[in-house]
Amino acid sequence: MSDSEMVCVGAVSGAFGVHGEVRLKSFTADPGAIADYAPLSTEDGARQYDIDLQREIKGGFAARLSGVLTKEDADALKGTRLYAPRDRLPSLPDDEFYHADLIGLTVLDTGGAELGRVKAVHNHGAADLLEIQVPGQSRTVLLPFTQAAVPTVDLTAGRIVADPPEGLLD
Structure with missing residues (x-):
């Protein structure tokens, strides 16, 4: 399966704790839905895990992953x-995007000049x-990944049109 077919x-x-549970951070819009997409695999596809969310904790969930039985197993992950x-993920509305689809896109200003490429998408609580x-x-x-700063995302053309706040690129 190619990278574009897999979404983090x-x-x-x-x-x-000490009984093999892990701290699991979910990147899904509905954080608890992460278990619905299991089994989840590692980036290289070498390992797959079924997910059992135990309870919500600060920053995510305490969860059990299949085959992870000890604290040492959990630490190693x-x-x-x-x-x-x-194909296991839901379709998104027109104004929502998977982070994986944005990484690597060319970013142009409203006049067509290249500003750069998307290296990563971050969310520190407020907005992407x-x-x-x-x-x-x-x-x-x-x-900022807002309608004002990023009026156009064209996945087909592989580009984003941005209207960055004054002084951002100086």
């Missing part, structure tokens, strides 16, 4: 990103931010 839906942020096949790699530079800028 969560990550293990470490062990929870820290940082593991979990993926689901795109697009991390844009500025061409020919090592720096990146964070662009």
